[in-house]
Amino acid sequence: QGITIDTARTFFIWNERQYIIIDAPGHKEFLKNMISGAARAEAALLLIDAVEGVREQSKKHGYLLSLLGVTQFAVVVNKMDLVGYRQDVFDGIEKEYREFLGQFRAVPQQMIPVSAKMGDNIAVRSRHMNWYQGPTVLDTLALFKKEQVRSEQPLRFPLQDVYKFDARRILAGRITAGRLKVGDHLVFSPSNKTAIVQSIEGFNVDPPTSEAQAGQSVGITLDEQIFVERGEIASHRDSVPLVSTAIRVNLFWMGRRPLEKGRKYTLRLATREVACEVAAIHRIIDTADLAQLQESQSVAKNQVAELTLRVKSPLAFDLSSSFEATGRFVLVDEYDISGGGIITELVHDEQEGLREEARQREYAWLTGDVRPEDRAVQYGHRAAIVLFTGSAQTGKTFLARRVEALLVADSRHAYLLEGENLLQGLDADLSAADPSFASERVRRYGEVARLLIDTGLIVVSTSKTFGINYQRMAEMIRTLVQPAPVIAVHMSRAGEEPPPNTDLHFAGPQDFDAAARQIIEELKRRGVLIQPSGTRSSIQYSI
Incomplete structure (x- = not known):
């Protein structure tokens, strides 16, 4: 034709x-x-x-x-x-x-x-x-000039998966930029976990290599068994990627139906998939004459738009002007790849300060000889936090106590962390007249929760005593305990909508025992309760 x-x-x-x-x-x-x-x-x-x-x-x-x-x-x-x-x-x-x-x-x-x-x-x-x-x-x-050789750029190693072979946990992926060698200190973003490369693995490679570079698909083992997931980006400490829950992008939309503000999509960046929504459509550009359409609520097929996207959980990325593979993304609408774009700007969010605090803390964190998977084998579960949110008098504390009781009755290591108890000691020096009183209480609470999670506990938490918007409180705690699993349970009166990132929602439950059992089932579904109590079978503490 x-x-x-x-x-x-x-x-x-x-x-x-x-x-x-x-x-x-x-x-x-x-x-x-x-x-x-x-x-x-x-x-x-x-x-x-x-x-x-x-x-x-x-x-x-x-x-x-x-x-x-x-x-x-x-x-x-x-x-x-x-x-x-x-x-x-x-x-x-x-x-x-x-x-x-x-x-x-x-x-x-x-x-x-x-x-x-x-x-x-x-x-x-x-x-x-x-x-x-x-x-x-x-x-x-x-x-035409050839681009800078990618192997000479700072390291970017998006994790594709984690595999268990004999006694080794191998982190596999494709190096998109930079070089990687045995002995390198790596930082994994956005979890902020750190470790040293112990070996570089390859299929049918003899003798084993000690170095790999951009373009190679490799596996690595680490000097300690940290818990990291598919989608994290490994880098050197002096050149870590950006992390945020909001990004400004240029997007070309090719979907069968229009891109709509507030609608849920899946964002794919390197090996990471995360739920997102369009927070703002700044302008739509008509590529025929570059005319700009302002204040639109949707983007039609074959239109280019400048958007702000908000993701469900912290995303590690780079600006497209710096790194190609980690600065570009696609949007999936249901099951179809419907749009693609580049990241032009980091959008600062409320958690930025806490995120940097958590990153610096993880850099300096000292660990013992007992690994998280060792605790998981002994306890029969992974560490996690069950976070209850909701307005006053919705039964949060009562249900949280029922969940703690069920877990302990099943020989699980669980603890109800009441914010009110911290006022009797750790928070005793804070003054309610201080404008930062509420946020500082949440920050300290999150750090205590992080310590308890490091011991392998399932922390059960309520938000009734902080005097702060429960949605903001939940995001602060998520940031501080990252990357531990957070199971968000929202309690509300009939007719109220749950906040974003809610896993379970109960509107005025009458049967609290049934609700507690439903939370236990969600812990099993999320892989937190790994094995029946009383058993000591081998656990693969990876994805």
């Missing part, structure tokens, strides 16, 4: 330099394929038909290249033979397209008039266009 539908690749060498050409479709119906092709490119050639001139899709392609961070590009005006090789046609296209690109500060390295069919200005200069004195297409390719 004369239309490129999917991407294709070809390879060639010219002047002792290797090239990979990715032929990406230009038709608006196949923009998703164009993006998948352009996303891996270091440079681009934008084609414009001299007969048709600057069309909507030409403008869309130019903006999308800018959106994807491809800054090296040249514009090739093809089919000049069909317009008689006229300079005025080329000059008109060049003027119009440069003005358009200039609106978002995109500057092509060259504008080249060519006839691909006749070979004009492809490899040798055309005798039909003596008025053009610039480089040919091949000469222009030679002017």
Whole structure:
């Protein structure tokens, strides 16, 4: 049909330099394929038909290249033979397209008039266009600069999975940037766990290697058995990724239905998947003329938008201008990949200070010889916190006590941590007249909960005594006890909506025993209660 539908690749060498050409479709119906092709490119050639001139899709392609961070590009005006090789046609296209690109500060390295069919200005200069004195297409390719070698960048190692082999726990993944070697001190974000690389594992590798670099898929073992999960990013301490629950992004939407503010989606970044929602739509850009639509509540198919996304739990990431793999993402609507974009800015949230406090604490944390999985084997469960939230007189404390009693009756190690008790000692120096009284109480409470979790306990917590919004309190505690599992239980009167990140919601329960048993079942489903009490079978303390 004369239309490129999917991407294709070809390879060639010219002047002792290797090239990979990715032929990406230009038709608006196949923009998703164009993006998948352009996303891996270091440079681009934008084609414009001299007969048709600057069309909507030409403008869309130019903006999308800018959106994807491809800054090296040249514009090739093809089919000049069909317009008689006229300079005025080329000059008109060049003027119009440069003005358009200039609106978002995109500057092509060259504008080249060519006839691909006749070979004009492809490899040798055309005798039909003596008025053009610039480089040919091949000469222009030679002017493109190769990106910095990824192995020379700071380390980024997103975890794909954790595997158990004999006595080893192997953390597997693909190094997207930097180098990794035995003896390196690693920081895992967003959990802030730290450890030293003990060995680098590979399939059928003999002798074992002591170093790996960007592009390699490897497994590593650590000097201690820390609990980390798929989606965390390992780095060196001097160049950790950013962490937040909110990010500002540029997004290209390709979904069958519009992107809507407040609607739930799944965000995929490297190996991490996390629930998110659109917190704000700042502007929608019409790529035909760069007109901006303000205060819209939805983004239609093939539109580009600047958004703020809020994720359910802390996300480790980089700005796209710094790292490609950890600065780009896709959005999944139900089961379809419906949008893709780049992260342009970290949005500061209320937990930023606590998150940095927790990170510095984890750096300096001293551990004994008893590992978390050793405690899990002995206790029959992992450490966790059951966090009750809700307004006054909804039965939070009564239900929390029932849960603690059921756990202890089943020989589990559980403890009801009452905030009121801290006022009798740890918080005795605080004054209720101090504006930071409530938040400082929550911070200290979270640190105590973190200590108890480190002993392997299941901490049962209520929020009745802090005098602070329970939703804010819950997020503060989540930040301080990260990465321990938090099972959020919300108690409300009939008709009230639970806050975000709620696992179980009870609206005025009459049968507290049944509600307590439901919480116990949720602990089993989440893998906190790993084995029946009284048994001592082997536990795989990994994903």
